[in-house]
Amino acid sequence: MHLNTNDLNVYSPDSFPLSLYVHIPFCETKCPYCDFNTYSRIESMMPSYLEALRVEIEIWGDMLRSPILGTVFFGGGTPSYVPVEGLSSILDSITSSFNISEGMEITLESNPGDLNESTLRNYLNLGVGRLSIGVQSFDDQMLKLLGRRHTSEQALQAFELALKAGFTNVSIDLMYGLPEQTMEIWSETLDTVKQLDPHHISIYALTIEEGTPMENWIALGRMIDPDPDLAADMYLLAEERMDALGYCHYEISNWSKPEFQSKHNLTYWKNLPYLGVGPGAHSYISDCRFQNIKSPREYITRLGSENRENKVFSYEFPESVPVVEKVESVNNNLEMAETMMMGLRLSDGINSDNFVDRFGISPDNVYGKIIDGFVSDGLLEAVSGCIRLTDKGRLFGNEVFSSFFPVKI
Numbered sequence: 001m002h003l004n005t006n007d008l009n010v011y012s013p014d015s016f017p018l019s020l021y022v023h024i025p026f027c028e029t030k031c032p033y034c035d036f037n038t039y040s041r042i043e044s045m046m047p048s049y050l051e052a053l054r055v056e057i058e059i060w061g062d063m064l065r066s067p068i069l070g071t072v073f074f075g076g077g078t079p080s081y082v083p084v085e086g087l088s089s090i091l092d093s094i095t096s097s098f099n100i101s102e103g104m105e106i107t108l109e110s111n112p113g114d115l116n117e118s119t120l121r122n123y124l125n126l127g128v129g130r131l132s133i134g135v136q137s138f139d140d141q142m143l144k145l146l147g148r149r150h151t152s153e154q155a156l157q158a159f160e161l162a163l164k165a166g167f168t169n170v171s172i173d174l175m176y177g178l179p180e181q182t183m184e185i186w187s188e189t190l191d192t193v194k195q196l197d198p199h200h201i202s203i204y205a206l207t208i209e210e211g212t213p214m215e216n217w218i219a220l221g222r223m224i225d226p227d228p229d230l231a232a233d234m235y236l237l238a239e240e241r242m243d244a245l246g247y248c249h250y251e252i253s254n255w256s257k258p259e260f261q262s263k264h265n266l267t268y269w270k271n272l273p274y275l276g277v278g279p280g281a282h283s284y285i286s287d288c289r290f291q292n293i294k295s296p297r298e299y300i301t302r303l304g305s306e307n308r309e310n311k312v313f314s315y316e317f318p319e320s321v322p323v324v325e326k327v328e329s330v331n332n333n334l335e336m337a338e339t340m341m342m343g344l345r346l347s348d349g350i351n352s353d354n355f356v357d358r359f360g361i362s363p364d365n366v367y368g369k370i371i372d373g374f375v376s377d378g379l380l381e382a383v384s385g386c387i388r389l390t391d392k393g394r395l396f397g398n399e400v401f402s403s404f405f406p407v408k409i
């Protein structure tokens with residue numbers, strides 16, 4: 001492969017490092033509620049997939065001239081389903097293609113059933129410092145209904161093993177608003193959180209996604225359609241319990257102990273640049289949003305040796321990367337709207353001075369009418385130079401976020 005990196009005018013890491021998302025599209029089985037770009041029974045593609053991923057990482061390292069990375073996030077899919085050697089080879093490519101910031105956060109998403117002491121130690125040796133465990137529930141009936149492969153007992157063991165192996169930053173994912181989930185079941189799951197005392201907790205409502213088996217089961221009356229009012233009450237209970245345990249509710253769906261916020265996800269919420277590699281991964285760099293092709297097979301083909309031998313990549317940003325599609329340029333108005341939408345997810349909200357530094361105009365000057373309306377409705381509040389959602393506003397977040405699009409100034 002020959003590289004022609006002349007005339008590049010792409011991302012320059014001004015004052016912040018870049019975040020890298022690495023998509024792993026493999027799952028042992030497909031959960032019936034999941035509409036992520038992940039697949040079961042394609043394990044035979046894993047070696048060629050990992051090779052293609054390495055190629056994409058190297059292309060981006062060249063194209064962006066090895067910028068400094070602040071975070072790496074292995075998500076999916078099920079990164080823990082990939083053998084440690086495979087993850088190691090990807091990390092090798094990352095460290096040889098990018099510059100690494102001191103104390104770079106490396107997160108790996110995992111399923112409880114994949115974790116044992118030796119695997120966990122290997123992750124630590126690779127430099128993975130933050131482990132995210134897809135617990136979802138501590139109730140076996142709920143786990144079965146979600147089509148998860150693990151039991152509550154396995155989730156507890158996985159968490160304990162992670163601590164024993166030496167992890168000092170462990171996050172767990174939980175879901176509420178599930179069919180047949182009662183307040184009592186949810187309350188018991190929250191009791192278990194107290195017992196485990198994790199460093200970080202992500203709590204998401206189940207969304208019934210179009211085209212999933214779960215949507216079909218509900219439509220056919222084979223599964224109960226979750227009650228949104230009950231789900232809202234479950235969210236309020238989670239807020240109350242996490243607050244009582246001393247967690248910081250730093251984003252609508254995320255709680256952490258001090259200093260354990262997800263640095264990677266903060267990049268998204270602060271609307272800062274990130275690069276996504278792998279099929280279907282999204283990126284936001286140099287006023288440009290783009291997405292990779294979704295098919296893992298096509299992804300492998302396009303990055304395969306037959307397609308890249310003797311080919312000169314012009315490296316026109318970003319379309320010439322052979323797996324990039326759906327490129328959208330982000331103008332100033334859109335960037336401001338997205339910054340509002342994402343930033344209001346954070347409990348600190350939007351800092352007006354930071355907004356002025358970035359855009360040369362204050363949020364009040366751009367969105368004064370919209371903000372005033374939500375302040376009167378009790379959904380937004382202005383506190384210490386920041387605009388943020390109120391407690392009530394967090395329940396109507398989507399309504400607030402959408403109102404910032406589009407805006408003409």
Ligand code: SF4
Binds near residue numbers: 027029077111
């Ligand atoms: S394990 Fe996660 S990514 Fe895989 S199918 Fe289930 S919910 Fe989707």
